[in-house]
Amino acid sequence: MVYAIDKAFPALIISLLLAVLGYVVAYFAIAWSRDTFLAQGLSGIDLLKVDRTKRIPTAEKIPESLGLPCAAVYLFLVLIFIPFRYFGPSHYHVTVHSVHQDLTTFLSALLSIYSGTLLGFVDDVLDIRWRYKLPIPLLSSIPMLVVYVASGGSTSVVVPAWPSFLHAFIQGASVDLGILYYAYMMLLATFCTNCVNILAGINGVEVGQAIVIALSVCANDLLYLDFGFVFRQAKDASSSSIPMHTPPEVVARHLFSLHLLLPFVGTSLALLAWNRYPSRVFVGDTYCYFAGMVLVSAGILGHYSKTLLLFFVPQIFNFLLSCPQLFGLVPCPRHRVPYVEKGKGLLVPSCVRLARHTSSWKQFLTSIILPLLQFLRLVAPVYDTEGNQVGVSNLTLLNAILVLRGARPSVIDSAIAVQPVAQNGDPALRVDGAPGTLAITERSLWYYVMMVQILGSLFAFGVRYWVASIVFPITN
Numbered sequence: 455m456v457y458a459i460d461k462a463f464p465a466l467i468i469s470l471l472l473a474v475l476g477y478v479v480a481y482f483a484i485a486w487s488r489d490t491f492l493a494q495g496l497s498g499i500d501l502l503k504v505d506r507t508k509r510i511p512t513a514e515k516i517p518e519s520l521g522l523p524c525a526a527v528y529l530f531l532v533l534i535f536i537p538f539r540y541f542g543p544s545h546y547h548v549t550v551h552s553v554h555q556d557l558t559t560f561l562s563a564l565l566s567i568y569s570g571t572l573l574g575f576v577d578d579v580l581d582i583r584w585r586y587k588l589p590i591p592l593l594s595s596i597p598m599l600v601v602y603v604a605s606g607g608s609t610s611v612v613v614p615a616w617p618s619f620l621h622a623f624i625q626g627a628s629v630d631l632g633i634l635y636y637a638y639m640m641l642l643a644t645f646c647t648n649c650v651n652i653l654a655g656i657n658g659v660e661v662g663q664a665i666v667i668a669l670s671v672c673a674n675d676l677l678y679l680d681f682g683f684v685f686r687q688a689k690d691a692s693s694s695s696i697p698m699h700t701p702p703e704v705v706a707r708h709l710f711s712l713h714l715l716l717p718f719v720g721t722s723l724a725l726l727a728w729n730r731y732p733s734r735v736f737v738g739d740t741y742c743y744f745a746g747m748v749l750v751s752a753g754i755l756g757h758y759s760k761t762l763l764l765f766f767v768p769q770i771f772n773f774l775l776s777c778p779q780l781f782g783l784v785p786c787p788r789h790r791v792p793y794v795e796k797g798k799g800l801l802v803p804s805c806v807r808l809a810r811h812t813s814s815w816k817q818f819l820t821s822i823i824l825p826l827l828q829f830l831r832l833v834a835p836v837y838d839t840e841g842n843q844v845g846v847s848n849l850t851l852l853n854a855i856l857v858l859r860g861a862r863p864s865v866i867d868s869a870i871a872v873q874p875v876a877q878n879g880d881p882a883l884r885v886d887g888a889p890g891t892l893a894i895t896e897r898s899l900w901y902y903v904m905m906v907q908i909l910g911s912l913f914a915f916g917v918r919y920w921v922a923s924i925v926f927p928i929t930n
């Protein structure tokens with residue numbers, strides 16, 4: 455049976471074995487290197503373990519950027535894996551030309567992943583400003599896009615069959631976006647690398663989300679591998695003419711995606727073992743960028759970038775919710791992670807002081823968006839003792855979950871409210887939960903985020919295979 459699987463889906467078994475090996479090697483690589491990272495000054499304070507009842511924070515330093523050994527182990531394993539893709543029993547007719555083309559595709563993915571990891575590590579060491587680090591993934595995606603063009607990747611999108619005038623309007627069932635489609639793929643690379651980084655700050659959440667997305671994508675890939683065919687072949691070994699249902703090039707693309715993602719899941723699980731609550735290491739921006747690049751490379755070169763985006767629904771939500779802070783309508787403090795209550799170890803939404811805008815359109819936009827978000831219970835207002843709104847909870851998914859569960863910031867003293875922003879210019883407002891507020895632990899919040907991510911994946915499968923078959927009937 456294993457032989458039959460290997461014959462139909464070359465190197466899939468090797469990929470699975472590398473995932474297991476990846477787990478073991480990455481686990482020990484992190485164990486061995488974490489003290490060195492600490493000694494080199496790569497460390498951070500666990501913001502949610504600081505005992506705020508003590509004058510001096512007692513939290514110890516935790517080694518930071520341990521996404522680096524995880525990414526290094528992954529990249530080595532994938533290099534070792536290269537020969538297995540081409541030498542072994544296979545149904546695919548391997549010619550020198552197809553090896554060249556396939557290897558180019560594989561290497562372009564590796565190049566993008568290497569540059570994503572490098573950017574993340576440089577960011578951890580140098581703390582690059584947002585405006586500089588945003589365009590870099592655009593450049594990292596160039597090799598991938600060139601290969602996408604060369605391999606005849608489609609730049610068309612299917613237009614919904616409903617409302618019916620759309621097809622009449624564009625005179626067809628699909629529209630070729632041409633250069634716009636490449637712009638979309640470049641932006642996708644920037645989005646995927648940054649969105650993991652901004653849904654961060656509680657133990658285990660960066661790796662946890664990446665693992666759920668990767669496993670969901672793997673499940674989607676498996677749907678395209680015709681295992682019925684393998685069973686029929688194994689039963690009737692004499693026949694070599696049993697047809698496979700899915701076209702070979704589609705199977706090859708989803709195999710390519712599994713080859714990239716299975717070792718990624720293995721090495722990420724090892725990192726999660728160290729990073730889950732209570733964290734013994736932090737993953738750093740290195741891991742966030744590395745994970746984003748692995749996922750986007752698999753999505754673009756596997757030709758399923760739109761489906762991939764569906765699995766990022768919680769990240770898209772977190773990004774859209776964050777926009778007023780990322781684009782300067784609401785001040786954005788250095789850290790937006792939830793606030794841990796004095797001496798209780800329970801999380802309440804962290805808050806930020808509102809700014810008065812000099813520009814009238816910014817003031818206008820803020821006066822529409824904030825009340826709407828407050829009405830939707832995604833954001834909680836902060837009032838002073840005189841009843842003026844002086845702040846809001848930070849606009850992140852993590853805080854929104856707390857607010858939706860009923861956590862509210864307490865009223866703050868008007869005297870404190872009018873004090874100018876702290877010396878370092880950080881607009882954060884340190885507010886405890888209102889009396890009787892429903893606060894939860896950091897561990898519980900991690901489970902909530904994972905639940906949201908899993909529900910997001912179920913939603914993605916629903917949209918991809920049920921809604922799409924209604925709205926785009928010709929694609930199914």
Ligand code: UD1
Nearest residue numbers: 498499500501502651652654655656657658788789790791
């Ligand atoms: C992003 C977020 C920031 C969030 C930070 C946390 C935006 C725009 N930026 O910034 O709001 O506070 O990630 O990662 O959304 N840390 C913990 N516990 C954890 C993980 C991290 O306390 O489980 C703290 C540690 O002090 C660690 C630091 O966060 O050293 C890492 O922050 P960094 O990755 O440098 O922040 P950014 O990515 O710039």
Ligand code: MG
Nearest residue numbers: 651654738739
């Ligand atoms: Mg970060």
